[in-house]
Amino acid sequence: MSHEYVPEIAVDRDGKKHEVQGWQGDFYGGKLGFWLFMLTEVMMFGAMFLVLTYYYSLHTQDFLDASAHLNRLLGGTNTVVLLFSALTMGLGLLKMRTGDVKGAKTMIWATIILATLFLGIKGVEWTEEYTHGVFLGLDALQSGNEHSRPFGQILFYGMYFTMTGLHGFHIIIGIGLMIWLVKRIDAGKVSPHHHILHFNIALYWDLVHLIWVFVFPYFYMIGAGDVTGGAIHGH
Amino acid sequence: MDTNTHINYEEQKVGYYKVLVGLLLLTTLTFVQPHMFFESYTFVTQLMIGALKAWMILMYYMHLKGEKLIGWTVAFSLVLVVFFFLVVIADVNSFQFKDVSHITSQPHIDVDYHHASHEE
Numbered sequence: 001m002s003h004e005y006v007p008e009i010a011v012d013r014d015g016k017k018h019e020v021q022g023w024q025g026d027f028y029g030g031k032l033g034f035w036l037f038m039l040t041e042v043m044m045f046g047a048m049f050l051v052l053t054y055y056y057s058l059h060t061q062d063f064l065d066a067s068a069h070l071n072r073l074l075g076g077t078n079t080v081v082l083l084f085s086a087l088t089m090g091l092g093l094l095k096m097r098t099g100d101v102k103g104a105k106t107m108i109w110a111t112i113i114l115a116t117l118f119l120g121i122k123g124v125e126w127t128e129e130y131t132h133g134v135f136l137g138l139d140a141l142q143s144g145n146e147h148s149r150p151f152g153q154i155l156f157y158g159m160y161f162t163m164t165g166l167h168g169f170h171i172i173i174g175i176g177l178m179i180w181l182v183k184r185i186d187a188g189k190v191s192p193h194h195h196i197l198h199f200n201i202a203l204y205w206d207l208v209h210l211i212w213v214f215v216f217p218y219f220y221m222i223g224a225g226d227v228t229g230g231a232i233h234g235h
Numbered sequence: 236m237d238t239n240t241h242i243n244y245e246e247q248k249v250g251y252y253k254v255l256v257g258l259l260l261l262t263t264l265t266f267v268q269p270h271m272f273f274e275s276y277t278f279v280t281q282l283m284i285g286a287l288k289a290w291m292i293l294m295y296y297m298h299l300k301g302e303k304l305i306g307w308t309v310a311f312s313l314v315l316v317v318f319f320f321l322v323v324i325a326d327v328n329s330f331q332f333k334d335v336s337h338i339t340s341q342p343h344i345d346v347d348y349h350h351a352s353h354e355e
Contacts (some may be wrong), residue, residue: 098244217281225269
């Protein structure tokens with residue numbers, strides 16, 4: 001069976017024939033479509049931030065107390081890690097556009113390593129919280145028992161684990177996309193003259209970074225002025 | 236952003252590093268602010284710093300600078316988000332159901348089960 005390329009021809013109102021370009025050649029269309037997808041992500045996280053702000057307004061002191069007990073050192077380290085990963089991703093795209101494919105791949109791998117580091121740090125942080133009895137499903141975050149945290153704190157930690165978990169899920173997807181991107185580059189499907197996939201995955205990674213830019217202060221910093229230190233306290 | 240590959244890597248790279256330095260400075264500001272200034276307005280100040288960082292990422296890392304159609308699309312959606320935030324803030328400021336709400340700290344829910352069972 002032959003797989004020879006057969007161009008699709010469209011005729012304009014003057015009778016002139018034009019070859020229809022596939023979506024692969026439509027750089028702007030690909031970019032615009034991806035931006036529309038990203039706006040749906042903004043809506044999802046935007047709704048969560050709205051709920052968070054609402055709960056904060058109802059339980060301000062509980063939120064400040066809970067925030068003060070999060071580990072700002074680990075959270076801050078992750079902020080810097082994501083910041084540098086956004087740089088490596090951007091430089092990788094720049095290298096691709098200037099024809100340095102090998103350099104672009106190196107930068108993508110650097111981004112993957114930084115993303116994995118982010119997940120590792122997040123894992124350490126969650127483990128620390130679990131060890132101190134603060135995790136979804138544990139007594140401290142269930143109402144009506146002797147270990148129960150104040151109601152506002154239960155809401156805070158519920159949102160904290162949900163939102164940082166969802167953000168972490170996006171990081172995992174991002175790592176998968178970057179590995180796929182490297183394979184597409186190796187296969188010659190992504191090149192300096194055809195790099196919309198690289199461009200859009202870089203956009204996705206910037207979005208993941210952008211979401212963290214708000215997740216970090218919302219959870220870690222709002223209670224920073226109340227107490228010194230940052231390690232989570234036990235019961 | 237166009238599709239051509241005739242761009243100066245060194246020149247563009249400097250731009251990326253400048254943005255990185257700016258973001259690092261703002262991140263430092265995020266850490267010191269609760270202990271140094273506007274201590275009573277930490278929540279709002281932190282979000283303002285976050286918004287500034289977001290603007291830098293959108294304009295330079297996500298290449299929105301100079302993008303008219305996509306730029307306005309993003310701006311419109313952000314206006315909608317801000318609108319919904321303002322509506323909720325206004326609603327919260329006049330919250331009327333604190334005594335029966337499940338998301339306030341001390342709900343006082345008195346359900347007349349006896350009356351309900353009679354109605355059935």
